[in-house]
Amino acid sequence: MLKIDQYAYINDLKHIHPAEKVAFAFVFLLFTIITKNNSIGCLTFIIMSISVVFAAKIPLSQYIKLLLLPSLFLLTSMMTIVISVTPISSMVNPLWQIEIGSWFIYTSLANLKQALDLGTTVMASISCLYFLILTTSINQILWVLKQLKLPILFIELVGMTYRFIFVLLDKMHEIFLAQSSRLGYQNYKDWITSVAQLIVSLFIKSSQSAKELQTAIESRGGEEGLYDIEIGMAINRSRCAGILVVVVGLLTISILTR
Amino acid sequence: MKSPLVTLEDVSYQYGDGTIALNDIKLSIEQGKKIALIGNNGAGKSTLFLLLNGIIKPSKGFITYKGKKITYNRKEIKQLRQRVGIVFQNPDSQLFSSSVYEDIMFGPKNLGLPLDLVKQKVQEVMRLTETESLKDKPPHFLSIGQKKRVSIAGVMAMEPELMILDEPTAGLDPYYSRKIMELLGTLHSQDRTMILSTHNVDLAYEWADEVIVLHDGEILSQGAPYNVFQQINVLQKSHLEKPWVMEVYEKLLETTGVTSTTYPSKKAEFFEMMKKLLSDKTPSN
Amino acid sequence: MKSPLVTLEDVSYQYGDGTIALNDIKLSIEQGKKIALIGNNGAGKSTLFLLLNGIIKPSKGFITYKGKKITYNRKEIKQLRQRVGIVFQNPDSQLFSSSVYEDIMFGPKNLGLPLDLVKQKVQEVMRLTETESLKDKPPHFLSIGQKKRVSIAGVMAMEPELMILDEPTAGLDPYYSRKIMELLGTLHSQDRTMILSTHNVDLAYEWADEVIVLHDGEILSQGAPYNVFQQINVLQKSHLEKPWVMEVYEKLLETTGVTSTTYPSKKAEFFEMMKKLLSDKTPSN
């Protein structure tokens, strides 16, 4: 139902220990964000993309679709940074400018560089995020959260939320079909009343689900340890060594290209 | 020969994730029939229903309604959804308004009819479905049998020519099941074709004029109930059992050594035939 | 006489809003039986199940388990919930973990057993319920039949002495229904009592040693299937039908003029009896 969730369970790296995947993604991510170094950014993007497409075997078309997802936000923001407005009296050193009344609309070299750096950093960072979410199932992420010693209550809420996302998505789809087949959503006015009805109906069903879930949990004798997760796999030493090599490599590059 | 109400011409449907739900379906539905659609979970029943109602479009092939090919422009879609009504299986998702009255009104109101006419139609279907007393109740307070009746009323109020019911007796106890089937009996007419999906072969056998067996996105068999249920290979392939009336009747013929090609279509008829058969065999008694 | 596993002594249960769900119930459940609980929607089945499992306490009367009155202290409640397992009707609210394996493990882990033993038990029920291949999947990847099997596995893993199944075949097609009933056959034993609620009188008749009819919070009848289903007034009051095997058999006796007090308990047995009956009557053939 949710594509990313499906890939997380069926990709070719699903049996790699989550700690390794998280470490791999975060090492690159942190280096990218902290150094804001373009060569590290490009290297990160290439390595992550290769890992996603060739190691995890996520279809290239899907990966490209995902990469385009934040483009609207990114382009809007980059444009906002690139284009500046200032009173004509100010001292700027523009690459390009037009005058409107007593205002300058201009682009400066510094702005342009800032925007391009930002673009590189963002693309590199989201490739790390995509590697993580496309190869690591929520089950494994819950395990990681547990190892990070986050409060049990938080983990339990995360786990229940995850499970019921799918139950409610199913229900939402059913309600949506029923409404459409009786000619809902045909024009603006219908649209907004139909959406409101759908939300309310879903809300009522959610509270029913919550009650049923509570009974089911109690009948199996417990409220604690709802999400104690067993990871049936061991950490691979050579891959950990590989991640260490990456750290050293990235450190070297960031010092050399400073 | 009557011209069919709906035809599917080599229709396939493939979901976004690549699953083929229906594969090259050829189907013709005649007006005024009572049709039982039988198929396992995942056979493609829901997909077929959504296609008939215009919620989804075929990936391949086309559908005609009263001889006209559907082209899926806005007006046609609206018309199709009015003419083909679906009562979904789960009444909890079918009922989404805050009161029974508003829920029944949802469809006709969306047709853009004058409010007076809408109210009149709602009144009428409430009478037919015996839901008047529930008028102001919120749907989630109703019993499951009542919910089913209200769902049927909501679709009836749009006066569809083809009415589709997805497992109308699922989750109902025998008493309410019978009530619903009686209701469907009164709602059926020469101008109103009905398709009902069910897992219950006994129900299909007794109720339907025609049975369609859907399996893995393909139509295995279509025809009169006693014909379809005689095809052992079809039953085996789709994991179905023979309706007990047929099975017992066949055993009875086998035991008594009588041959006959007519089948009883109802339980009562079967008992009649059994009586006659046995008294013929044992005239002394 | 064997001492009963559970008894309900004049138990009533009233909900917060004043609805009386159960009214002065006297019930005794013997060990090792296969019991079918039949009753309309709203007859009080769910309330009865929650009482047996200790989720709710009787408003009046008391319950005994193996002859001991339940006093609802923490330890007893925990013990009761281990000994009485409920498989709920809707598997979507029964399964809450992020993988099948963890879901099955939830119950036994709550018993406070050593982890090794828990794992061993989980392995065993996964083998029994054929859910090994689903181990790492999250519940939303499963089909409805698989979800049912996992729900059953999760309860089985706690090794309950009394296992309650709320409409285990609801929503399943005949193929999966049969699979689930076969599974229940393997899970039943002298040490494991089973109660199953159903609307399907034919299923109840074939499967159960004992049938309980619940209606409007009261027990109308309890006994061997062929006894219960002979009580016309009970069937009428609770809107039930006779299982067809019984009905046809009775008609057959009536038509042939034979009297007999033994009933066939399975379809195959019925056909045997029919054959014998008819060949006795028509020796010439």
Added chain:
Amino acid sequence: MKRNYKWALLIAVLGLTSYFWVNSYKSAYAMHIMEGFLPIGWAVFWWALTLPFIIFGLKSIQKNVSEHPELKTMLGVSGAFAFVLSALKIPSVTGSCSHPTGVGLGAVLFGPTAMSVIGTIVLLFQSLLLAHGGLTTLGANAFSMAVVGPFIAYGIYKLGRKMKLSFAVSVFLAAMLGDLGTYIVTSVQLSLAFPAEVGGFFASFIKFAGIFGITQIPLAISEGLLTVIVMNLLIKY
């Protein structure tokens, strides 16, 4: 009252029309700051600002849970509900999509402290399952959407009721201003991270707020309206 409602509907239809016209492709998510967008210093800063709210929220939930164990499942399911609402992609007539965010609804129903926890979980799943937003930027996003938005919405709702505004108006203002608050905080976060060469933070804020306002203001109005209809229906139950 009847007249007011008609006016509100007219404004809403106009708002929706312009919103769909301007923005035919994903916009509600435009306010999720994506992974890698914020410099590490700011990412940490916003995390530090958000964490106390989450911890406080968890503590208050924990306290209530020990008294009412069923609250936990209720909140868990509510998280899923909020996520599903935010993922609600219903093709409208123009073929574009809208995503109600449900911040206002949640705040009015569950109160702002619980919402800061639920909201953060919803944002976590939006980045994990939908690739909207990010993990390092989760702190900043949670601050604007799970902390400021709900607190404003809740505050306005309470204030509106105290000032004897009608229920519908209070809910509308709460949901709309909650959304606007979120959008302004996000603009602040962006302009703090990327101040303009000339004019610094303030000039940058005008730019960001201006450009995102085109999509966010109509959206806030439509969300306000939707929340009113939803709350009105809910009261009927």
